[in-house]
Amino acid sequence: MSMLRFERVTMQFGGLTAVNSLDLEIGKGQILGLIGPNGAGKSTAFNCAAGVYKPTMGKVYFDGEDITGAKPWDLCRKGLARTFQIVKPFATKTVLYNTTVAAFATTNSREEAESIALDVLKKMHLDHRKDALSGALTIADRKRLEIAKAMATRPKLLLLDEVMAGLRPTEVDEMIDVFKGIRESGVTIFVIEHIMRAIMALSDELVVIHFGTKISEGKPEDVAQDEKVIKAYLGGDYVAS
Structure with a gap:
């Protein structure tokens, strides 16, 4: 059973579609990374999972339960916790x-x-x-x-929103070890991060969104070679290690 699942989640603000028909799934004990350019809709997707926003359309499931529109404090008691940028x-x-x-x-x-x-x-x-x-x-x-x-x-599920931003390289390495230890304790992790070295080392799988739409997903090494991802986010000089 998945720990978190989005089914065609859409979040609109007036005429702006921040997240567009997003499907994703995180298995229990998995670390899933969410990446994309600034303004791609990553934090909006997080806020839909954490109960800050009720999706305009679609469903969010946590540990098999429909939590669409549930309040953050109720989700916290159920085992969903998040950090902030x-x-x-x-x-x-x-x-x-x-x-x-x-x-x-x-x-x-x-x-x-x-x-x-x-x-x-x-x-x-x-x-x-x-x-x-x-x-x-x-x-x-x-x-x-x-x-x-x-x-x-x-928590059973931990949402990490750019917690490594502003850290020195040695501190990033220490944080990666911390998150791996958290996962080993049985906690599932959903993470947004712009430090590619960190997200590549940490994630079991990646989902990439651009203008609110998923453009790629899969193993980090495969996603990093996806031409759509390179063009939209990584840039031509990026080479997967």
Whole structure:
């Protein structure tokens, strides 16, 4: 059974079609990458999955259930979590506080929420900064905190929206290892990312959209050789490694 499935999902804003009859499927335990030029409709597709938008047409299924039009907070309780391109923690609160708040999505116990938060921070290699104010963190650690907050909700599916943007190459490599570890723990991952080296190394399969329409899908090495993808997004100088 798939963890997430789009059936002809279309999202229109007035006369603009941001996502056009998009079909995609993510199997349980899979990492699926979504790529395309700026303005292609990637974040809109994410927002349809996360409950921010109700598609104009089509259906979204999560773990076999029709969730079309469901609210983000209800989806979070069902096991669907997401991160955001621009991270906005409670800057005047500690790392542990931020992560504990997220854990309340699935428990009403303060003790249990804090235990979940501490465990997640350890896995994200942030436990040594648990008492630091979130506003004082480096960009890389803020990104880790964003992921920790999502993981504290105990997701079955994690949506990652350009979480590696702005990181140095060594930090990107560390983040790739983090995501592989998350997948090994049983979490399915749906990721948008512009850093091609990262998305190629991380994804089991890629879906490419352009002007809201899917133009290619398949194994990363095959997609990278697709002439439509090269023309629309990668450019002629890109060579798949």
